[in-house]
Amino acid sequence: MPQPTLYERLGSQEGLAALIDKYLEILLSNPAYEELRRQYVNGMAHYRARMLEYLTGWFGGPVLYAQKHGLPKLRENHQRLQITARLRDLWFGCMQQALAESVGDASLRKELEAAFWQMADGLRNA
Ligand code: HEM
Numbered sequence: 001m002p003q004p005t006l007y008e009r010l011g012s013q014e015g016l017a018a019l020i021d022k023y024l025e026i027l028l029s030n031p032a033y034e035e036l037r038r039q040y041v042n043g044m045a046h047y048r049a050r051m052l053e054y055l056t057g058w059f060g061g062p063v064l065y066a067q068k069h070g071l072p073k074l075r076e077n078h079q080r081l082q083i084t085a086r087l088r089d090l091w092f093g094c095m096q097q098a099l100a101e102s103v104g105d106a107s108l109r110k111e112l113e114a115a116f117w118q119m120a121d122g123l124r125n126a
Pocket residue numbers: 039040041042043047050051054072073074077078081083087088091092116119120121123124
């Protein structure tokens with residue numbers, strides 16, 4: 001039997017959508033994230049759809065983002081943002097809280113945190 005992917009362990013589209021919705025709920029309701037929130041110039045519906053497509057493929061599910069928009073170029077797509085250590089920490093803090101509130105399995109949560117941290121730190125550009 002092949003090992004289940006992170007995507008499957010998270011609960012496929014439904015589990016992933018719940019994580020992203022939780023991230024957005026925290027982002028929009030906690031004043032601590034105001035500086036991060038201001039960066040979302042294309043709106044939350046656009047972000048939610050893109051994140052769902054991207055994370056599905058990144059975690060080992062169907063490569064929806066690439067099928068619809070071409071290969072994801074995350075560094076390029078974040079280039080217009082000034083991602084300082086502070087902004088990275090805000091993003092990661094918000095995602096960490098969303099993981100804590102939507103992923104019950106502690107070892108899965110740790111793996112996801114590590115993957116998100118590595119990617120977030122790699123996107124730092126200022
Ligand atoms: C390092 C901290 C990060 C910050 C401050 C940040 C910020 C943002 C913002 C503000 C947008 C929306 C831009 C708009 O409205 O057009 C965005 C889009 C996006 N972000 Fe991030 N992000 C970060 C890390 C990440 C990570 C770690 C991932 C993936 C694991 C990610 C994946 C995406 C994707 C897929 C989009 C949709 C746009 C696209 O097609 O590339 N981001 N990000």
